[in-house]
Amino acid sequence: MRRHLRRVITASGVLGVTALLWVLLPVWLLVAAALSPLLPGRWRALRLLWIVVLYATIDSLMLVVMFGYWVAAGGSRRVRSPYWQGIHYDLVQGVMWVLFREAKRVLRLDITTVGPAPDAHPGQPLLVCCRHAGPGDSFTLVHALMYWYDREPRVVLKDTLRWDPAIDVLLHRIPARFISPNPAAGADLDSQISELATGLDADDAFVIFPEGGNFTEARRDRAIARLRKLGLERMAVRAERMTNVLAPRPGGFLAALDAAPDADVVLVAHTGLDHLLTVGDVWRELPMDKQIVMRWWRVARDEIPEDREGRIDWLFGWWEQIDAWIEENRTAAS
Numbered sequence: 007m008r009r010h011l012r013r014v015i016t017a018s019g020v021l022g023v024t025a026l027l028w029v030l031l032p033v034w035l036l037v038a039a040a041l042s043p044l045l046p047g048r049w050r051a052l053r054l055l056w057i058v059v060l061y062a063t064i065d066s067l068m069l070v071v072m073f074g075y076w077v078a079a080g081g082s083r084r085v086r087s088p089y090w091q092g093i094h095y096d097l098v099q100g101v102m103w104v105l106f107r108e109a110k111r112v113l114r115l116d117i118t119t120v121g122p123a124p125d126a127h128p129g130q131p132l133l134v135c136c137r138h139a140g141p142g143d144s145f146t147l148v149h150a151l152m153y154w155y156d157r158e159p160r161v162v163l164k165d166t167l168r169w170d171p172a173i174d175v176l177l178h179r180i181p182a183r184f185i186s187p188n189p190a191a192g193a194d195l196d197s198q199i200s201e202l203a204t205g206l207d208a209d210d211a212f213v214i215f216p217e218g219g220n221f222t223e224a225r226r227d228r229a230i231a232r233l234r235k236l237g238l239e240r241m242a243v244r245a246e247r248m249t250n251v252l253a254p255r256p257g258g259f260l261a262a263l264d265a266a267p268d269a270d271v272v273l274v275a276h277t278g279l280d281h282l283l284t285v286g287d288v289w290r291e292l293p294m295d296k297q298i299v300m301r302w303w304r305v306a307r308d309e310i311p312e313d314r315e316g317r318i319d320w321l322f323g324w325w326e327q328i329d330a331w332i333e334e335n336r337t338a339a340s
Contacts, residue, residue, distance in 0.1 A: 009174075016171040017069055024066040027059050034059075046290075053112050054289070060108055064101055068172040071097060072179070091180050095158050098176065102149040114295045117146065119154070121302040131206030131269040132157070133262050134213045135321075137251050137328055139221040140279035146298060147213065147274060157211040160202055162258065164219065185258075196261040203265035212262055212269070216254035216321065221280065229253040244322055248329040250280075250336075256318045263310070263317065271310060273303045275328040277335045301331055 027034065038051040045051060075093060079085035109115045136147050144163060151157040160181040168174045168184050177184065183202050185195050203212045219225055226245075229252045233242035245253035263271075278298035303324075311317050 012168070013171055013174060016169055016174070020062060020065050020171055021069065024062040027062055031059070050289075056112055057108070060105070064104065065170065065172045068097065068101060069175065072172070072175050086179050092158075094176060094180050095152070098148070098180075099152045102145065103153060105145070106149055106153075115298060116296075117150070117298045117300065119150065119300045119302060122304050128156075129208045131208065131266060132211045132272050133203070133259075133266060133269045134159075134211050134272045134274060135254075135259060135324075136213065136215055136274040137221070137276065137325075137332075138215040138217045138219060139251075140276070143220075143276060143279070144213075144215070146276070146300070150300065151211050151213070155211075156209060158209055159211045159213045160206070161213045162199060162202065162215070196257050199258040200261040200265040203262035203269075206266050206269055211272075212266060214258055214262060216256065216259050216325075217252035218255050219252070221250065221252055226252055241318075241322065244326065248326060250332040251325055251329045254321050254325050256321050259321060260314060260317055268307070270307050271305045273305065273324050273328065274300060275331050276300045277332050280332070299335060301335075303327075 034055055035052070038055045041051040042049045072094070075090060076082070076085050079087070079090050084090065106115075106117070134147070134151070136143070138144075144161070148159050148161065151159050158180075161177070162183050162185060163173075163177070165184040165186050167177075181202055183198050185198065199214070206212060217229075226249075230242050230245045233239075233245060233253060241253065263269075276298055278296050305324075311320050
């Protein structure tokens, strides 16, 4: 009941805001055009206005289209069938294409990939572990997996994203999980992740962000303190040496490994927008004129240790390598 009430409130709000944006668009355009010469950057206010209008419009259109899917499918149970899941994945791929096309044009963003691509060995399920930093990195990763590599992602995301009604509805129709990075006592998140990672097929990619949130110095300090509180001094010391990433939380990743014994692991690092931590940071950077570099590593399943402690050590080792890659590429770009 609470979920349905939340959707009614958030969906009504998005539809109302979108209608208001379009009805008063001439006014917003005049205001943004008048402000732009007074602000640093090239037409910063107009660029931001267009991104807001575009995102709100896409959110609203997705809600309308998905309501149509629900009616056509004959209700909640059938709309989650494999056929309708495929239709929803097609919708996501189209929406992502529009968003990133406009991001390249309006924000002057470019995405470059380095390393062996996830489709180097097609026909095998993948477990994809990505660092978490910067605005929209989860959208960027999903776009790359779907548009470039023809994968159907199963994503583990923070529960705060449920307040976007289109994301909320969509991710309850395709395989996905909303989780809290700080779950309540007794919450069995590992079982939820294990269930999501079970039964991956040849074009699936299970996506998880082991850090649990975007990198900030405060979160880094809390992650190190948490390791010490748990008596994991050696891991805390290793985490202190990593200055660009948070210490990974291995529980969800280990659960996914056990649930998908045939899947290789792909690790993803990226840099370019990771220094943008607040809305103010994003505003000051518009237009961004940035290149997002994504580095991919693929690890065959037989190279991953079988025991729990060995796997935790293996994951920390890869996070140390990702930290070093980020440091090197920041230095190269500066």
